[in-house]
Amino acid sequence: MHALKDIQLIKHSSYINGSWHSSVKSLAVTNPATGELVANVSNAGIAEVELAIESAKDAFTMWSKKSANERAGLMRNWFNLMMEHQDDLGRILTLEQGKPLAEAKGEIAYGAAFIDWFAEEGKRIYGDTIPAPSNDKRIVVIKQPVGVVAAITPWNFPNAMIARKAAAALAAGCTFVVRPATQTPLSALAMAELAERAGIPAGVFNVVVGDDARGMGKVLTEHPDVAKFTFTGSTSVGKSLISQCASTVKKVSMELGGNAPFIVFSDADIDAAVQGALASKYRNAGQTCVCTNRILVHKDVMAQFSEKFVAAVSELSTGNGLTEGVTVGPMINKQAVSDVQKLVDDSVEMGAKLVLGGKIVQEGSCFYQPTILANVSNDMPIAANEIFGPVSPLISFANEEEALAIANDTEYGLAAYFYARDIGLIWRIAEGLEFGMIGINEGIISNAAAPFGGVKQSGNGREGSKYGLDDYLEIKYLCMGGIR
Numbered sequence: 385m386h387a388l389k390d391i392q393l394i395k396h397s398s399y400i401n402g403s404w405h406s407s408v409k410s411l412a413v414t415n416p417a418t419g420e421l422v423a424n425v426s427n428a429g430i431a432e433v434e435l436a437i438e439s440a441k442d443a444f445t446m447w448s449k450k451s452a453n454e455r456a457g458l459m460r461n462w463f464n465l466m467m468e469h470q471d472d473l474g475r476i477l478t479l480e481q482g483k484p485l486a487e488a489k490g491e492i493a494y495g496a497a498f499i500d501w502f503a504e505e506g507k508r509i510y511g512d513t514i515p516a517p518s519n520d521k522r523i524v525v526i527k528q529p530v531g532v533v534a535a536i537t538p539w540n541f542p543n544a545m546i547a548r549k550a551a552a553a554l555a556a557g558c559t560f561v562v563r564p565a566t567q568t569p570l571s572a573l574a575m576a577e578l579a580e581r582a583g584i585p586a587g588v589f590n591v592v593v594g595d596d597a598r599g600m601g602k603v604l605t606e607h608p609d610v611a612k613f614t615f616t617g618s619t620s621v622g623k624s625l626i627s628q629c630a631s632t633v634k635k636v637s638m639e640l641g642g643n644a645p646f647i648v649f650s651d652a653d654i655d656a657a658v659q660g661a662l663a664s665k666y667r668n669a670g671q672t673c674v675c676t677n678r679i680l681v682h683k684d685v686m687a688q689f690s691e692k693f694v695a696a697v698s699e700l701s702t703g704n705g706l707t708e709g710v711t712v713g714p715m716i717n718k719q720a721v722s723d724v725q726k727l728v729d730d731s732v733e734m735g736a737k738l739v740l741g742g743k744i745v746q747e748g749s750c751f752y753q754p755t756i757l758a759n760v761s762n763d764m765p766i767a768a769n770e771i772f773g774p775v776s777p778l779i780s781f782a783n784e785e786e787a788l789a790i791a792n793d794t795e796y797g798l799a800a801y802f803y804a805r806d807i808g809l810i811w812r813i814a815e816g817l818e819f820g821m822i823g824i825n826e827g828i829i830s831n832a833a834a835p836f837g838g839v840k841q842s843g844n845g846r847e848g849s850k851y852g853l854d855d856y857l858e859i860k861y862l863c864m865g866g867i868r
């Protein structure tokens with residue numbers, strides 16, 4: 385920790401109503417690269433969640449009555465502080481989550497970009513006037529903030545997944561309570577420290593840290609004072625949270641699992657496709673919901689693509705994310721490593737061919753070798769499941785109909801990618817893929833200006849872009865009568 389310029393960014397307790405709340409119990413935050421203790425943090429629970437919701441409710445009138453300009457000014461302060469402290473925030477993130485420092489700093493900039501984007505977007509929450517059916521009436525439509533927003537976020541992007549939600553919520557005039565993943569609370573608490581320094585008033589942005597995910601989640605999804613619930617995480621957990629929200633008919637948005645196909649057509653730029661697959665697959669050690677999960681290659685270019693892709697993956701350097709030059713960090717924990725190992729072993733059993741890697745780097749660690757499997761079929765576990773690890777399954781196809789059929793043969797529909805140059809093929813495939821986001825000759829597609837989200841069992845709603853505000857607003861229809 386001594387490497388931090390501003391040690392005050394390391395906070396050890398939940399941030400509720402503008403104060404730091406210590407609890408008797410504590411939870412240990414450990415570094416997945418070394419297993420070493422990073423920090424002990426107060427282990428809050430249901431009582432703190434209820435207090436945070438009450439605080440957010442109390443702050444809502446004040447916050448929602450501020451002008452969009454006033455809210456934007458405070459959010460701008462927050463953005464500036466996040467960028468000013470990008471190095472420290474990146475280092476904290478790498479220590480608790482493991483991704484290489486360069487990626488972690490990139491995540492800080494990515495998260496801050498949402499604060500920057502929505503600070504401005506909040507000024508453009510327009511309504512409508514609608515010609516009335518009779519001349520004694522006037523119809524006006526206004527948009528108003530939904531109220532208190534509750535969020536549960538994952539460990540794989542412990543800064544950006546919070547920023548992507550909180551920025552839209554605050555810009556809309558909502559107040560916000562987030563319960564971050566147990567394994568990565570420090571990034572969320574550092575965001576709260578900077579929100580306080582930015583002048584964001586007490587009760588507007590609250591972070592409650594605790595390992596009772598189920599109990600805390602029950603309050604966040606069922607409390608009558610929470611107007612909207614937003615979640616990023618696995619589809620299985622998302623489903624149970626959606627059902628918990630039903631009891632109070634909350635607005636819900638879900639960013640869930642994925643199984644992204646990466647399709648290389650015979651007319652693709654193979655070198656570009658190799659670089660795109662490398663970036664999309666091995667970012668965050670493959671632990672992102674939009675990571676390439678299956679690589680479909682036209683049979684005529686499979687040999688050429690495989691040779692170049694194996695060479696590129698062989699160049700990846702696995703190690704501690706704080707070490708200069710490391711490009712693939714550890715996985716989040718040992719369970720994640722064994723889950724991936726099982727997918728690899730079971731698929732090899734079914735006929736997949738191990739071309740590169742395929743095992744843990746060092747017994748007892750969280751490091752898994754960048755891996756490539758060939759001769760994979762879509763029914764094998766490595767293709768049918770979301771891998772969430774640094775493994776590339778290669779699947780061959782003969783024509784565009786077969787490519788689409790394989791790509792769409794999944795309950796997920798978050799991101800898909802393909803490389804091709806024929807404009808007719810590009811449009812047919814882009815329109816035929818059943819996914820919410822499509823990278824065309826591009827492997828990295830996430831940014832604050834674009835609507836992030838999926839279809840099928842990858843979730844609902846969109847985050848980022850002008851569309852990202854809608855989930856935090858209610859439409860109100862005003863009908864004015866008696867006007868002659």
Ligand SMILES: NC(=O)C1=CN([C@@H]2O[C@H](COP(=O)(O)OP(=O)(O)OC[C@H]3O[C@@H](n4cnc5c(N)ncnc54)[C@H](OP(=O)(O)O)[C@@H]3O)[C@@H](O)[C@H]2O)C=CC1
Pocket residue numbers: 536537538539540563564565566567594595597598599600601602616617618619621622624639640641642672673770772
């Ligand atoms: N769509 C997306 O953007 C993302 C999707 N994912 C998906 O999540 C999976 C891996 O991430 P992982 O963190 O394990 O996902 P989980 O869904 O297990 O966890 C996500 C968050 O939900 C919390 N949580 C878990 N169970 C419950 C529950 N019953 N009630 C309330 N909260 C709960 C977790 O808390 P705790 O940490 O304490 O367990 C964590 O904060 C992958 O399948 C991946 O697809 C992950 C990240 C992003």
Ligand SMILES: O=C(O)[C@H](O)CS(=O)(=O)O
Pocket residue numbers: 540541544545616671672673674830836
């Ligand atoms: O949760 C995730 O995996 C992120 O949403 C991926 S991204 O937004 O950083 O692409």
